[in-house]
Amino acid sequence: MSVPVPLVIGLDVGGSSVKYVAAALGSAPGDAPQVLRRGTLATPGRRPVAGLVAAVAEACGSDEVHALAVSIPGLIDSGTGRVIRVANLPELDGVALQEELASALSLPVRVINDGHAAAIAEARWGSGQGRADVFTLALGTGIAGAHVLDGQVRVGANGSAGELGHVVVEPGGARCSCGQLGCLETIVGAPALQAAWRDAGGSGSPVELLRAFGDGDPRAVAVVERAASALADAILTLLALVDPGCVVIGGGLASAPHRLVLRAAQLVAERASFHQVPPILPAALGRWAGAVGSAATALECLGEDALGATR
Numbered sequence: 001m002s003v004p005v006p007l008v009i010g011l012d013v014g015g016s017s018v019k020y021v022a023a024a025l026g027s028a029p030g031d032a033p034q035v036l037r038r039g040t041l042a043t044p045g046r047r048p049v050a051g052l053v054a055a056v057a058e059a060c061g062s063d064e065v066h067a068l069a070v071s072i073p074g075l076i077d078s079g080t081g082r083v084i085r086v087a088n089l090p091e092l093d094g095v096a097l098q099e100e101l102a103s104a105l106s107l108p109v110r111v112i113n114d115g116h117a118a119a120i121a122e123a124r125w126g127s128g129q130g131r132a133d134v135f136t137l138a139l140g141t142g143i144a145g146a147h148v149l150d151g152q153v154r155v156g157a158n159g160s161a162g163e164l165g166h167v168v169v170e171p172g173g174a175r176c177s178c179g180q181l182g183c184l185e186t187i188v189g190a191p192a193l194q195a196a197w198r199d200a201g202g203s204g205s206p207v208e209l210l211r212a213f214g215d216g217d218p219r220a221v222a223v224v225e226r227a228a229s230a231l232a233d234a235i236l237t238l239l240a241l242v243d244p245g246c247v248v249i250g251g252g253l254a255s256a257p258h259r260l261v262l263r264a265a266q267l268v269a270e271r272a273s274f275h276q277v278p279p280i281l282p283a284a285l286g287r288w289a290g291a292v293g294s295a296a297t298a299l300e301c302l303g304e305d306a307l308g309a310t311r
């Protein structure tokens with residue numbers, strides 16, 4: 001008799017699209033999940049729970065699914081899987097998503113933060129592979145961070161550990177979306193970079209700003225130097241508090257040429273005093289990291305007995 005494969009679904013919910021992977025256990029303990037299918041759907045607006053149930057049906061096709069994990073771009077109660085706040089998907093604010101999906105699908109379900117899901121994959125099977133202590137940063141519209149120890153994210157007492165984007169690097173600076181003044185996001189977040197580039201006389205997206213920096217455009221050099229300096233100060237704070245084995249930097253702004261990251265890494269090396277500067281590396285897994293990290297989380301919620309029975 002053939003042993004049934006425990007198929008799981010990982011969903012990565014973004015502001016405009018949901019990425020899904022249908023996956024099974026890797027061939028050896030510690031391997032990445034085997035991705036059997038993957039795809040992208042539009043993010044459901046109204047009635048988001050029903051929309052996510054439909055996404056699971058699309059992802060699993062005619063196969064039986066054994067567990068689900070969903071990553072959400074916002075703050076999650078890590079104990080209950082209730083969504084506390086999501087800036088880009090207000091329909092999910094306050095929704096007991098884990099409980100509602102588990103009830104609708106009769107499956108084990110986990111709901112996690114999207115930065116944490118991507119960090120799990122990147123730390124275990126991406127640039128952090130082989131290291132026990134990894135800090136990941138995702139540079140985009142916002143700046144997400146996660147500390148991954150032995151493959152598990154340290155979420156902190158209230159689920160908000162690792163929020164390096166909200167470390168103050170310019171006291172009295174611009175107002176951040178979180179309400180503080182001078183957070184890292186107010187200088188290095190994509191909207192802040194774009195505004196600074198426009199104020200300097202440039203045009204186009206932050207990716208074009210980074211290209212102009214590479215070409216030596218003095219206007220772009222001034223903007224990127226300020227951003228790299230702020231990022232370096234935040235990383236030095238991180239090294240002082242956490243002392244990670246490596247720092248992995250991904251997200252849209254890091255994948256388009258890595259110049260901002262490279263410059264920040266140079267400044268960290270110049271400014272470090274007592275700190276042991278770890279490798280500062282670009283992320284390796286790209287845009288599917290969140291869905292793969294969700295699938296890994298879904299496999300974990302099958303429990304040791306279910307996993308042991310299938311090996």
Ligand SMILES: [Zn+2]
Nearest residue numbers: 166176178183
């Ligand atoms: Zn902030």
